[in-house]
Amino acid sequence: xxxxxxxxxxxxxxxxxxxxxxxxxxxxxxxxxxxxxxxxxxxxxxxxxxxxxxxxxxxxxxxxxxxxxxxxxxxxxxxxxxxxxxxxxxxxxxxxxxxxxxxxxxxxxxxxxxxxxxxxxxxxxxxxxxxxxxxxxxxxxxxxxxxxxxxxxxxxxxxxxxxxxxxxxxxxxxxxxxxxxxxxxxxxxxxxxxxxxxxxxxxxxxxxxxxxxxxxxxxxxxxxxxxxxxxxxxxxxxxxxxxxxxxxxxxxxxxxxxxxxxxxxxxxxxxxxxxxxxxxxxxxxxxxxxxxxxxxxxxxxxxxxxxxxxxxxxxxxxxxxxxxxxxxxxxxxxxxxxxxxxxxxx
Ligand code: HEC
Ligand code: HEC
Numbered sequence: 074x075x076x077x078x079x080x081x082x083x084x085x086x087x088x089x090x091x092x093x094x095x096x097x098x099x100x101x102x103x104x105x106x107x108x109x110x111x112x113x114x115x116x117x118x119x120x121x122x123x124x125x126x127x128x129x130x131x132x133x134x135x136x137x138x139x140x141x142x143x144x145x146x147x148x149x150x151x152x153x154x155x156x157x158x159x160x161x162x163x164x165x166x167x168x169x170x171x172x173x174x175x176x177x178x179x180x181x182x183x184x185x186x187x188x189x190x191x192x193x194x195x196x197x198x199x200x201x202x203x204x205x206x207x208x209x210x211x212x213x214x215x216x217x218x219x220x221x222x223x224x225x226x227x228x229x230x231x232x233x234x235x236x237x238x239x240x241x242x243x244x245x246x247x248x249x250x251x252x253x254x255x256x257x258x259x260x261x262x263x264x265x266x267x268x269x270x271x272x273x274x275x276x277x278x279x280x281x282x283x284x285x286x287x288x289x290x291x292x293x294x295x296x297x298x299x300x301x302x303x304x305x306x307x308x309x310x311x312x313x314x315x316x317x318x319x320x321x322x323x324x325x326x327x328x329x330x331x332x333x334x335x336x337x338x339x340x341x342x343x344x345x346x347x348x349x350x351x352x353x354x355x356x357x358x359x360x361x362x363x364x365x366x367x368x369x370x371x372x373x374x375x376x377x378x379x380x381x382x383x384x385x386x387x388x389x390x391x392x393x394x395x396x397x398x399x400x401x402x403x404x405x406x407x408x409x410x411x412x413x414x415x416x417x418x419x
Contacts, residue, residue, distance in 0.1 A: 138226030196259060
Protein backbone atom coordinates (compact mmCIF):
# COMPACT_ATOMS: atom_id res chain seq x y z
CA UNK A 74 0.00 0.00 0.00
CA UNK A 75 1.42 3.37 -0.93
CA UNK A 76 2.34 5.81 1.79
CA UNK A 77 -0.15 8.25 0.34
CA UNK A 78 -3.10 5.94 0.63
CA UNK A 79 -2.04 5.00 4.12
CA UNK A 80 -1.89 8.63 5.11
CA UNK A 81 -5.32 9.27 3.58
CA UNK A 82 -6.74 6.33 5.54
CA UNK A 83 -5.28 7.60 8.76
CA UNK A 84 -6.84 10.98 8.13
CA UNK A 85 -10.20 9.40 7.36
CA UNK A 86 -10.03 7.32 10.51
CA UNK A 87 -9.16 10.42 12.55
CA UNK A 88 -12.14 12.23 11.02
CA UNK A 89 -14.41 9.31 11.87
CA UNK A 90 -13.14 9.36 15.44
CA UNK A 91 -13.74 13.09 15.64
CA UNK A 92 -17.29 12.71 14.28
CA UNK A 93 -18.01 9.95 16.74
CA UNK A 94 -16.70 12.16 19.50
CA UNK A 95 -19.06 14.95 18.48
CA UNK A 96 -22.09 12.69 18.37
CA UNK A 97 -21.69 11.64 21.95
CA UNK A 98 -20.39 14.43 24.10
CA UNK A 99 -19.45 12.25 27.06
CA UNK A 100 -17.52 9.65 25.01
CA UNK A 101 -13.75 9.50 25.40
CA UNK A 102 -11.76 9.29 22.17
CA UNK A 103 -11.22 5.56 22.80
CA UNK A 104 -14.95 4.95 23.20
CA UNK A 105 -15.66 6.97 20.13
CA UNK A 106 -13.18 4.88 18.16
CA UNK A 107 -14.96 1.71 19.29
CA UNK A 108 -18.36 3.16 18.45
CA UNK A 109 -17.16 3.83 14.92
CA UNK A 110 -16.50 0.11 14.45
CA UNK A 111 -19.36 -2.23 13.71
CA UNK A 112 -23.02 -1.39 14.30
CA UNK A 113 -25.87 -2.31 16.55
CA UNK A 114 -27.12 -5.85 15.93
CA UNK A 115 -30.53 -6.02 14.28
CA UNK A 116 -33.43 -7.71 16.09
CA UNK A 117 -33.21 -10.56 13.55
CA UNK A 118 -29.53 -11.09 14.37
CA UNK A 119 -30.18 -11.08 18.09
CA UNK A 120 -33.11 -13.43 17.53
CA UNK A 121 -30.89 -15.93 15.72
CA UNK A 122 -28.73 -16.29 18.83
CA UNK A 123 -31.50 -15.97 21.38
CA UNK A 124 -32.80 -19.51 21.20
CA UNK A 125 -32.71 -20.72 24.80
CA UNK A 126 -35.82 -22.43 26.12
CA UNK A 127 -36.23 -22.04 29.85
CA UNK A 128 -37.80 -24.36 32.39
CA UNK A 129 -40.85 -22.07 32.49
CA UNK A 130 -40.97 -22.50 28.66
CA UNK A 131 -40.10 -18.89 27.97
CA UNK A 132 -38.44 -18.90 24.54
CA UNK A 133 -40.22 -22.05 23.34
CA UNK A 134 -41.38 -21.67 19.71
CA UNK A 135 -44.93 -22.68 18.85
CA UNK A 136 -45.36 -25.97 17.07
CA UNK A 137 -46.12 -29.67 17.46
CA UNK A 138 -45.03 -33.13 16.41
CA UNK A 139 -46.19 -36.71 16.88
CA UNK A 140 -44.35 -39.74 18.18
CA UNK A 141 -44.58 -41.45 14.81
CA UNK A 142 -43.23 -38.42 12.93
CA UNK A 143 -40.47 -38.39 15.53
CA UNK A 144 -39.64 -42.03 14.87
CA UNK A 145 -39.03 -41.23 11.18
CA UNK A 146 -36.75 -38.34 12.05
CA UNK A 147 -34.98 -40.46 14.63
CA UNK A 148 -34.39 -43.32 12.22
CA UNK A 149 -33.12 -40.96 9.50
CA UNK A 150 -31.07 -38.48 11.51
CA UNK A 151 -30.29 -39.79 14.98
CA UNK A 152 -30.25 -43.59 15.14
CA UNK A 153 -26.91 -43.92 13.33
CA UNK A 154 -25.21 -42.48 16.39
CA UNK A 155 -27.62 -43.15 19.26
CA UNK A 156 -29.01 -46.55 18.26
CA UNK A 157 -32.46 -47.49 16.99
CA UNK A 158 -34.03 -47.10 20.41
CA UNK A 159 -31.72 -44.49 21.91
CA UNK A 160 -29.92 -47.25 23.74
CA UNK A 161 -26.50 -47.11 22.05
CA UNK A 162 -23.47 -46.47 24.22
CA UNK A 163 -21.18 -45.91 21.25
CA UNK A 164 -20.85 -42.16 20.71
CA UNK A 165 -22.47 -41.04 23.92
CA UNK A 166 -24.17 -42.48 26.99
CA UNK A 167 -27.52 -44.01 26.09
CA UNK A 168 -30.35 -41.49 25.90
CA UNK A 169 -33.14 -43.82 26.93
CA UNK A 170 -33.31 -46.48 29.65
CA UNK A 171 -33.08 -46.86 33.42
CA UNK A 172 -36.37 -45.18 34.31
CA UNK A 173 -39.45 -46.91 35.70
CA UNK A 174 -43.16 -46.21 36.11
CA UNK A 175 -42.50 -45.71 39.79
CA UNK A 176 -39.90 -43.01 38.98
CA UNK A 177 -42.45 -41.25 36.76
CA UNK A 178 -44.89 -41.26 39.67
CA UNK A 179 -42.34 -40.01 42.19
CA UNK A 180 -40.38 -37.63 39.97
CA UNK A 181 -37.18 -39.13 41.27
CA UNK A 182 -35.11 -41.78 39.48
CA UNK A 183 -34.35 -44.50 41.99
CA UNK A 184 -31.38 -45.96 40.14
CA UNK A 185 -29.52 -42.63 40.28
CA UNK A 186 -29.10 -43.02 44.01
CA UNK A 187 -27.70 -46.55 43.71
CA UNK A 188 -24.32 -47.48 42.44
CA UNK A 189 -25.22 -48.45 38.92
CA UNK A 190 -22.70 -47.12 36.43
CA UNK A 191 -24.88 -46.19 33.44
CA UNK A 192 -26.75 -42.92 33.53
CA UNK A 193 -28.98 -42.17 30.61
CA UNK A 194 -30.29 -38.78 29.55
CA UNK A 195 -33.85 -39.63 30.59
CA UNK A 196 -32.59 -40.70 34.02
CA UNK A 197 -30.84 -37.39 34.63
CA UNK A 198 -32.74 -34.66 32.83
CA UNK A 199 -35.20 -32.96 35.15
CA UNK A 200 -36.78 -30.49 32.73
CA UNK A 201 -38.28 -31.40 29.35
CA UNK A 202 -37.42 -27.86 28.21
CA UNK A 203 -33.74 -28.79 28.46
CA UNK A 204 -34.24 -31.84 26.25
CA UNK A 205 -36.10 -29.75 23.70
CA UNK A 206 -33.55 -26.94 23.84
CA UNK A 207 -30.56 -29.28 23.55
CA UNK A 208 -31.88 -31.19 20.56
CA UNK A 209 -32.88 -27.92 18.91
CA UNK A 210 -29.51 -26.23 19.37
CA UNK A 211 -27.07 -29.11 19.15
CA UNK A 212 -28.45 -32.14 17.30
CA UNK A 213 -27.92 -33.90 14.98
CA UNK A 214 -24.31 -33.58 16.01
CA UNK A 215 -23.15 -33.31 12.42
CA UNK A 216 -25.80 -30.71 11.48
CA UNK A 217 -26.84 -28.71 14.55
CA UNK A 218 -29.85 -26.37 14.20
CA UNK A 219 -30.98 -28.05 11.03
CA UNK A 220 -34.27 -29.30 12.57
CA UNK A 221 -37.45 -27.22 12.38
CA UNK A 222 -39.38 -26.55 15.60
CA UNK A 223 -41.99 -29.14 14.60
CA UNK A 224 -39.29 -31.72 14.00
CA UNK A 225 -37.83 -31.05 17.45
CA UNK A 226 -41.29 -31.53 19.00
CA UNK A 227 -41.67 -34.80 17.11
CA UNK A 228 -38.31 -36.32 17.93
CA UNK A 229 -38.61 -35.22 21.57
CA UNK A 230 -42.02 -36.92 21.68
CA UNK A 231 -40.45 -40.09 20.26
CA UNK A 232 -37.74 -40.16 22.94
CA UNK A 233 -40.31 -39.54 25.67
CA UNK A 234 -42.36 -42.41 24.25
CA UNK A 235 -39.33 -44.72 24.31
CA UNK A 236 -39.07 -43.85 28.00
CA UNK A 237 -42.79 -44.66 28.50
CA UNK A 238 -43.37 -41.06 29.53
CA UNK A 239 -45.96 -40.37 26.79
CA UNK A 240 -48.12 -42.86 24.83
CA UNK A 241 -47.40 -43.92 21.23
CA UNK A 242 -50.25 -41.81 19.81
CA UNK A 243 -49.07 -38.65 21.55
CA UNK A 244 -48.64 -35.24 19.93
CA UNK A 245 -46.22 -33.00 21.80
CA UNK A 246 -46.80 -29.27 21.39
CA UNK A 247 -46.13 -25.91 23.02
CA UNK A 248 -49.62 -26.20 24.53
CA UNK A 249 -49.16 -29.48 26.41
CA UNK A 250 -45.44 -29.56 27.13
CA UNK A 251 -45.97 -28.10 30.63
CA UNK A 252 -48.25 -31.06 31.43
CA UNK A 253 -45.57 -33.48 30.18
CA UNK A 254 -43.10 -31.81 32.53
CA UNK A 255 -45.20 -33.16 35.42
CA UNK A 256 -44.32 -36.72 34.33
CA UNK A 257 -40.57 -36.33 33.78
CA UNK A 258 -38.96 -39.17 35.77
CA UNK A 259 -36.32 -37.01 37.45
CA UNK A 260 -38.33 -33.77 37.78
CA UNK A 261 -37.76 -33.67 41.55
CA UNK A 262 -34.17 -34.79 41.30
CA UNK A 263 -32.54 -31.37 41.30
CA UNK A 264 -31.99 -29.15 44.30
CA UNK A 265 -30.81 -25.63 44.97
CA UNK A 266 -30.12 -26.58 48.58
CA UNK A 267 -26.42 -27.18 48.25
CA UNK A 268 -23.33 -25.25 49.13
CA UNK A 269 -22.35 -24.32 45.60
CA UNK A 270 -25.56 -22.40 44.89
CA UNK A 271 -24.76 -18.70 45.27
CA UNK A 272 -25.47 -17.31 48.69
CA UNK A 273 -26.16 -20.67 50.28
CA UNK A 274 -24.25 -22.72 52.78
CA UNK A 275 -20.63 -23.72 52.53
CA UNK A 276 -18.56 -24.83 49.59
CA UNK A 277 -18.12 -28.58 49.46
CA UNK A 278 -14.43 -28.42 50.29
CA UNK A 279 -13.03 -26.82 53.42
CA UNK A 280 -9.48 -26.10 52.35
CA UNK A 281 -7.77 -22.97 53.52
CA UNK A 282 -5.89 -21.15 50.80
CA UNK A 283 -2.15 -21.37 51.37
CA UNK A 284 -0.64 -17.88 51.44
CA UNK A 285 2.96 -18.53 52.54
CA UNK A 286 5.49 -21.36 52.79
CA UNK A 287 3.33 -23.43 50.49
CA UNK A 288 4.35 -26.85 49.26
CA UNK A 289 6.56 -26.68 46.19
CA UNK A 290 5.10 -29.76 44.56
CA UNK A 291 1.62 -31.10 44.81
CA UNK A 292 1.06 -34.74 45.59
CA UNK A 293 -2.07 -36.01 43.88
CA UNK A 294 -3.99 -37.94 46.48
CA UNK A 295 -6.09 -40.11 44.22
CA UNK A 296 -5.77 -41.47 40.69
CA UNK A 297 -7.79 -43.60 38.34
CA UNK A 298 -7.10 -47.24 39.15
CA UNK A 299 -5.20 -49.06 36.41
CA UNK A 300 -8.05 -51.45 35.62
CA UNK A 301 -10.40 -48.56 34.85
CA UNK A 302 -8.05 -46.62 32.63
CA UNK A 303 -8.60 -48.26 29.31
CA UNK A 304 -12.38 -48.33 29.49
CA UNK A 305 -12.34 -45.95 26.52
CA UNK A 306 -9.23 -47.20 24.77
CA UNK A 307 -5.84 -45.53 24.84
CA UNK A 308 -6.62 -41.95 25.88
CA UNK A 309 -3.11 -40.77 25.11
CA UNK A 310 -3.57 -41.79 21.49
CA UNK A 311 -6.89 -39.93 21.26
CA UNK A 312 -5.61 -36.53 22.40
CA UNK A 313 -4.84 -33.75 20.01
CA UNK A 314 -1.10 -33.34 19.63
CA UNK A 315 -0.94 -29.60 20.33
CA UNK A 316 -1.19 -27.99 23.74
CA UNK A 317 -0.39 -29.45 27.12
CA UNK A 318 -3.28 -31.89 27.63
CA UNK A 319 -2.43 -35.57 27.32
CA UNK A 320 -4.33 -38.66 28.32
CA UNK A 321 -2.72 -41.07 30.70
CA UNK A 322 -0.70 -43.59 28.74
CA UNK A 323 -2.50 -46.73 29.68
CA UNK A 324 -0.26 -49.25 28.02
CA UNK A 325 -2.55 -51.20 25.74
CA UNK A 326 -1.30 -54.41 24.24
CA UNK A 327 0.50 -52.46 21.51
CA UNK A 328 2.94 -51.17 24.11
CA UNK A 329 3.78 -54.65 25.35
CA UNK A 330 7.29 -55.21 24.03
CA UNK A 331 7.45 -58.10 21.61
CA UNK A 332 10.46 -59.85 22.99
CA UNK A 333 9.69 -61.12 26.44
CA UNK A 334 12.11 -63.40 28.18
CA UNK A 335 10.22 -66.42 29.45
CA UNK A 336 10.73 -66.74 33.13
CA UNK A 337 9.50 -70.09 34.32
CA UNK A 338 9.10 -69.42 38.02
CA UNK A 339 7.82 -65.87 37.71
CA UNK A 340 5.30 -66.93 35.02
CA UNK A 341 3.86 -69.74 37.12
CA UNK A 342 3.68 -67.51 40.15
CA UNK A 343 1.83 -64.74 38.28
CA UNK A 344 -0.60 -67.21 36.69
CA UNK A 345 -1.63 -68.34 40.13
CA UNK A 346 -1.53 -64.85 41.62
CA UNK A 347 -3.96 -63.59 38.94
CA UNK A 348 -6.24 -66.62 39.28
CA UNK A 349 -5.56 -67.80 35.73
CA UNK A 350 -5.37 -71.32 37.12
CA UNK A 351 -9.03 -71.16 38.15
CA UNK A 352 -9.84 -71.68 34.47
CA UNK A 353 -6.59 -72.94 32.95
CA UNK A 354 -4.20 -75.80 33.62
CA UNK A 355 -0.87 -76.43 31.92
CA UNK A 356 -1.70 -79.84 30.57
CA UNK A 357 -5.46 -80.19 30.32
CA UNK A 358 -8.53 -78.24 29.35
CA UNK A 359 -10.53 -76.72 32.19
CA UNK A 360 -12.89 -73.82 31.50
CA UNK A 361 -10.31 -72.46 29.08
CA UNK A 362 -7.78 -74.28 26.87
CA UNK A 363 -4.64 -75.79 28.41
CA UNK A 364 -1.48 -73.75 28.21
CA UNK A 365 0.29 -76.50 26.23
CA UNK A 366 -2.50 -76.45 23.65
CA UNK A 367 -2.19 -72.66 23.43
CA UNK A 368 1.60 -72.88 23.00
CA UNK A 369 1.20 -75.56 20.30
CA UNK A 370 -1.44 -73.61 18.40
CA UNK A 371 0.68 -70.47 18.18
CA UNK A 372 4.09 -72.09 17.77
CA UNK A 373 6.37 -69.99 15.55
CA UNK A 374 3.88 -67.11 15.36
CA UNK A 375 4.38 -63.66 16.86
CA UNK A 376 1.22 -63.49 18.92
CA UNK A 377 2.42 -61.96 22.17
CA UNK A 378 0.69 -58.61 21.64
CA UNK A 379 -2.51 -60.25 20.49
CA UNK A 380 -2.64 -62.61 23.43
CA UNK A 381 -1.74 -59.89 25.93
CA UNK A 382 -4.54 -57.79 24.51
CA UNK A 383 -6.97 -60.71 24.59
CA UNK A 384 -6.20 -61.43 28.24
CA UNK A 385 -6.63 -57.80 29.14
CA UNK A 386 -9.82 -57.25 27.15
CA UNK A 387 -11.33 -60.73 27.45
CA UNK A 388 -12.98 -62.47 24.54
CA UNK A 389 -14.29 -65.67 23.07
CA UNK A 390 -14.40 -67.62 19.85
CA UNK A 391 -10.79 -68.73 19.43
CA UNK A 392 -11.41 -71.93 21.39
CA UNK A 393 -15.18 -72.09 21.66
CA UNK A 394 -18.12 -70.08 22.85
CA UNK A 395 -17.01 -69.87 26.49
CA UNK A 396 -15.70 -66.33 27.06
CA UNK A 397 -12.63 -65.32 29.04
CA UNK A 398 -13.56 -62.33 31.22
CA UNK A 399 -11.59 -59.07 30.86
CA UNK A 400 -8.64 -58.79 33.26
CA UNK A 401 -7.65 -55.16 32.88
CA UNK A 402 -5.97 -54.92 36.28
CA UNK A 403 -2.81 -56.81 35.27
CA UNK A 404 0.21 -54.53 34.78
CA UNK A 405 2.02 -54.75 31.44
CA UNK A 406 5.21 -56.24 32.78
CA UNK A 407 3.31 -59.09 34.48
CA UNK A 408 1.23 -59.68 31.39
CA UNK A 409 4.40 -59.91 29.34
CA UNK A 410 5.93 -62.42 31.70
CA UNK A 411 2.87 -64.63 31.89
CA UNK A 412 2.29 -64.65 28.10
CA UNK A 413 5.94 -65.52 27.53
CA UNK A 414 5.61 -68.33 30.05
CA UNK A 415 2.42 -69.73 28.48
CA UNK A 416 3.98 -69.80 25.00
CA UNK A 417 6.82 -71.93 26.36
CA UNK A 418 4.45 -74.46 27.95
CA UNK A 419 5.20 -78.12 27.05
C1 HEC B 1 -23.10 -37.94 14.32
C2 HEC B 1 -23.53 -38.50 15.57
C3 HEC B 1 -24.84 -37.99 16.18
C4 HEC B 1 -26.05 -37.84 15.57
C5 HEC B 1 -26.42 -38.12 14.12
C6 HEC B 1 -26.95 -37.38 16.60
N1 HEC B 1 -26.30 -37.27 17.78
FE1 HEC B 1 -27.11 -36.73 19.57
N2 HEC B 1 -25.29 -36.78 20.42
C7 HEC B 1 -24.11 -37.12 19.79
C8 HEC B 1 -22.99 -36.85 20.68
C9 HEC B 1 -21.53 -37.07 20.38
C10 HEC B 1 -23.55 -36.34 21.87
C11 HEC B 1 -22.79 -35.82 23.08
C12 HEC B 1 -22.42 -34.41 22.74
C13 HEC B 1 -21.70 -33.68 23.83
O1 HEC B 1 -21.77 -34.07 24.98
O2 HEC B 1 -21.10 -32.65 23.49
C14 HEC B 1 -24.99 -36.33 21.68
C15 HEC B 1 -25.89 -35.93 22.63
C16 HEC B 1 -27.26 -35.97 22.50
C17 HEC B 1 -28.21 -35.67 23.54
C18 HEC B 1 -27.86 -35.20 24.91
C19 HEC B 1 -27.59 -36.29 25.86
C20 HEC B 1 -27.24 -35.76 27.23
O3 HEC B 1 -27.62 -36.45 28.17
O4 HEC B 1 -26.58 -34.72 27.38
C21 HEC B 1 -29.46 -35.80 23.00
C22 HEC B 1 -30.79 -35.63 23.72
C23 HEC B 1 -29.29 -36.16 21.62
N3 HEC B 1 -27.94 -36.27 21.34
C24 HEC B 1 -30.33 -36.34 20.72
C25 HEC B 1 -30.13 -36.49 19.36
C26 HEC B 1 -31.19 -36.42 18.38
C27 HEC B 1 -32.66 -36.20 18.70
C28 HEC B 1 -30.62 -36.61 17.17
C29 HEC B 1 -31.28 -36.59 15.80
C30 HEC B 1 -32.03 -35.42 15.46
C31 HEC B 1 -29.20 -36.82 17.38
N4 HEC B 1 -28.95 -36.72 18.72
C32 HEC B 1 -28.29 -37.09 16.38
C33 HEC B 1 -23.99 -37.63 18.52
C34 HEC B 1 -24.99 -37.62 17.58
C1 HEC C 1 -13.04 -67.35 34.12
C2 HEC C 1 -12.19 -68.23 33.34
C3 HEC C 1 -10.83 -67.72 32.85
C4 HEC C 1 -9.85 -67.08 33.55
C5 HEC C 1 -9.89 -66.60 35.01
C6 HEC C 1 -8.75 -66.91 32.65
N1 HEC C 1 -9.05 -67.42 31.43
FE1 HEC C 1 -7.83 -67.45 29.81
N2 HEC C 1 -9.31 -68.28 28.71
C7 HEC C 1 -10.55 -68.66 29.19
C8 HEC C 1 -11.36 -69.14 28.10
C9 HEC C 1 -12.79 -69.64 28.19
C10 HEC C 1 -10.56 -69.02 26.95
C11 HEC C 1 -10.96 -69.35 25.51
C12 HEC C 1 -11.39 -68.06 24.85
C13 HEC C 1 -11.67 -68.20 23.38
O1 HEC C 1 -12.23 -69.21 22.95
O2 HEC C 1 -11.35 -67.25 22.64
C14 HEC C 1 -9.28 -68.50 27.39
C15 HEC C 1 -8.22 -68.26 26.51
C16 HEC C 1 -6.96 -67.87 26.92
C17 HEC C 1 -5.81 -67.74 26.06
C18 HEC C 1 -5.80 -68.01 24.55
C19 HEC C 1 -6.44 -66.87 23.82
C20 HEC C 1 -6.53 -67.06 22.34
O3 HEC C 1 -7.10 -66.13 21.70
O4 HEC C 1 -6.09 -68.06 21.80
C21 HEC C 1 -4.78 -67.29 26.83
C22 HEC C 1 -3.35 -66.98 26.36
C23 HEC C 1 -5.28 -67.16 28.17
N3 HEC C 1 -6.59 -67.52 28.19
C24 HEC C 1 -4.53 -66.74 29.23
C25 HEC C 1 -5.06 -66.45 30.48
C26 HEC C 1 -4.32 -65.83 31.54
C27 HEC C 1 -2.85 -65.42 31.49
C28 HEC C 1 -5.17 -65.68 32.60
C29 HEC C 1 -4.92 -65.05 33.93
C30 HEC C 1 -4.42 -63.72 33.90
C31 HEC C 1 -6.45 -66.23 32.18
N4 HEC C 1 -6.35 -66.67 30.90
C32 HEC C 1 -7.56 -66.29 32.98
C33 HEC C 1 -11.00 -68.58 30.50
C34 HEC C 1 -10.31 -67.93 31.52
